[in-house]
Amino acid sequence: MTDATANGTTPASPDEVSKRVHASLKRRYAAEKRFQLYGVVAIGLALTFLFILFYDIISKGYSAFWQSHVTIEVEIDPGEVDPQGDRSLDSLRDGSYRGITRDAFTALFPTVEGRSERRHLLELMSGSADGVVRQRVLEDPSLVGQTIPVEVKLNDDADIYVKDKTVEVETAARVNGIASPTGTSGEIQILSTANDFGAILTAVKEMLAERAEDLRDDIEGDRARIERFESQLQSVEDEEVRSDLESSIASYEYDIEEAQKQIEDLQRRIDQPDVAEALNEGMPSYLVRINGGVVKITSVDNSRATGEVYLPLESVNDAPADSWEILTLPVAESDRRLSDKQVMWLWDLENRGLISLPFNTTLFTAGDSREPEQAGIWGAVVGSFYVLVVTLLLSFPIGVMTAVYLEEFAPKNKWTDLIEVNINNLAAVPSIVFGLLGLAMFLNFFGFPRSAPLVGGMVLTLMTLPTIIIAGRAALKAVPPSIREAALGMGASRIQAMTHHVLPLAMPGMLTGTIIGMAQALGETAPLLMIGMVAFIVDIPGGFTDPATVLPVQIYIWADSPERAFVERTSAAIMVLLAFLITMNLTAVLLRKKFEKRW
């Protein structure tokens, strides 16, 4: 608008100015819209992150609240479980339950033979199963000698399978022909009157082609490396380096040769599309369900499949097209924790209706364990409780007293200034520094026990104090001076005015601050790692000096564990922690709403 005058040229006429302003309006309104949009996008992004975070954790963790069990028929053999033969609890407690439980589990698949196969099957059962049987017998000794159904846990990998997370058993293409197996167990062949296995054969050949392509890529890479080495060889004088380079060139040349041989072999197989091919572990698995049994295909051509029987067939009768099917496990056997056989056993158990999926009580009643299906958060919850009790008992009185002193009684001088600066700074000190303080002071100097909730609570007290003090001062500030003056006017001492009138009015605000501080303390991890609360502790802590861990640290420990099943349990523990935090914060909000007074 002021351009014209600023340039020193003749002033524009009002008409011209108005025209120019109108011309720029569109641009300016667009900029306005854009600017507002940035704000909306920013908030949208933040909310999206929040949503993704919650969605991620809930979708990973909700399944941990269920645990798959299998029902087995256990024969309580008196000879095993009752070594003294008198049915006394002592004797039953000493009994061996492992054998009978394992026998009961293997009895689910009578055709399983041999030690290694038996062990393979038993991998599916949780190690806690015999404990369950023992518990049942100890509760009711009259069961000895009977055969009872017991629900025992599946192990973690099987559990994940049952909850449908890793391995999918899919029906492959439709079958058209009549299939006839050559046997009911062992190595058999299945012949189909149509080209039902052709699809598998094509898939296998495609995989061979892919493999050949990969090998060609490898050769390219190796050649490039050889070239590089050779050019280095030109310039290097040192004898040792030269021999190093030469030997690596030789080894790459050997690799290339090997790869070329493989490619030739693969190419030959690819070029003959109808010749039978063997399947290996790196490929998806194909199985044939026929006559009540399952056969794992090991080699296939268009109309005939050779395979190993996993679940025995009832007969060698011909099966018409609608009574048999080809199953496929798209994930290659080498890429998953369960073998084809184990998957088929579980699949069969599911079909027989022996697998149930009740609520996972262990998660809420047990301490930590190396076995995911036996691990629970109760130990950590109890530990968190003890830590919070210590924190509350220390930080609330100290925080309230400090707030009262600073707000009501402290003279304005250098000393109180120093205290205030200190409190503000402590609020922003990284939490791990408090852990270092705890380690150097409480553990090394005063000799308090490691891993104890007592020390954890003391460290967290130092962290939450600033929060409580700042909230407490705000609450005291909100009480109008007229209250104090009225009390003083009635002859109360300053302390009486404070304890009888001001403090009760400020209490809701202080409690709100305390709850928020406790919620912070409940979610804190780093300083507790420093004082050894990160140890693997199976027992439920029974006191303030017992070794313990807390919920966030438990989450940290589980997140670090390699077992897949711990991922869902970690997420479940996070959900529990968040539930506690949300409850605490909601209480704080409600408390504030209910007691907040506007003067």
Next chain:
Amino acid sequence: MTLAFAVALIVLIGFAYYLGQSRALKARDGRGARLHSLPSYYGMYAALWCAIPAAALLAVWSAFQGTIVEQMILADITEELSGLDQSRIGLVMNDIRNLATGGITSSDPSPAIQEAAARYSNLMVTAKAAMFVIALALGSGGLLLAFRRISPDLRARNRVERIIMTVLMLSSTIAILVTLGIVLSLVFEASRFFAQIPITEFLFGLQWSPQIAIRADQVGSSGAFGAIPVFAGTMLISFIAMCVAAPIGLFSAIYMAEYANRKVRGVLKPVLEILAGIPTVVYGFFAALTVAPTLRDLGDSIGLDVASESALAAGAVMGIMIIPFVSSLSDDVISAVPSAMREGSYGLGATKSETIRKVVLPAALPGIVGALLLAVSRAIGETMIVVMAAGLSANLTANPFEAVTTVTVQIVTLLTGDQEFDSPKTLAAFALGLLLFVVTLILNVIALRVVRKYREQYD
């Protein structure tokens, strides 16, 4: 025993209260005199005289009991310990302690050690009992003293209030004590570290590999303690975090302060605050198990080599965590800009966004800078996200797709697990901690000063 003692002490204190009060009342009735204070103050007076000596004794005694008993034990078995260095003696003491409490010992204990363990547990029990008895005796003594002093003329209220005031003042000095404790413990341990590793090497060295081999002739037997790569990693991750948090936080703050109406604001603000209330370990889990693999796959699909513990994943998630921190602080600052300034701008014909960009933001700039500095200090000190999602090896790189390590990660890895308190490896953690403390302190002080100074301008 502890429970019985606690009950006994509480009963004693309650008894003191009752005794003090009833003596005051009796004195009044007997002589017909007027009491100086309310009767309850005499009770409190007696109770405090009973409780304070007992509590003081308990605090002092339990703080030093362990050390003194251990010194006594070690003095007993000097011939057993001759020729052992400090850490060995610590191990022996550990064995004795474990034997006494029925724990597991590191090696088969010799008879002398077993004897010492028996003596140790004996001494501990005796010491505890002695502590309880003396505490109760002191309490009773205090009670007796107070009881004899109580008369209608005693200014009980004033005395009680003076004690209360002292307690209030003492509790307010705890903040100073904590700061002092942090500084002292960090400086003390760090100075032991700098006695072994020169401070210049620590501050300017480019190599960080604190692993020290057990045998001197092993490969890499001397650890390298140059903190530059560790600090560079911290800076890289904090920078990435700020790249996420600063724009999103700022724009959210501007929108909420200037555009959103009360209702929307009332909903959005607490929802954003949820992000701040989520424990950091949850963010760490999210970063390590969801964000990092996703980024790696994304990188793979466009031909980028992203490490599975990339700085990007940890930094981005940390940025998400800091968003509400930036937004609520800047929101306060922006709202504090007086509306007269805005109205002046509107009066000149500026649109809302022009007003914000040309008037409000420049006016709020110091406060916003302060908020960002506080956020940076938060990012530098953040631990769990980086422990779970960042790497362990110190790379000196500015590539966000590579794995770097941070100060806090190193502190945690050096101090979890077994520790020996005389090896530079463990002490290095305290040196890093000192560095961290100093840097964040400087940032905080500057930020707080800037924010406060700015606020005063418009108040």
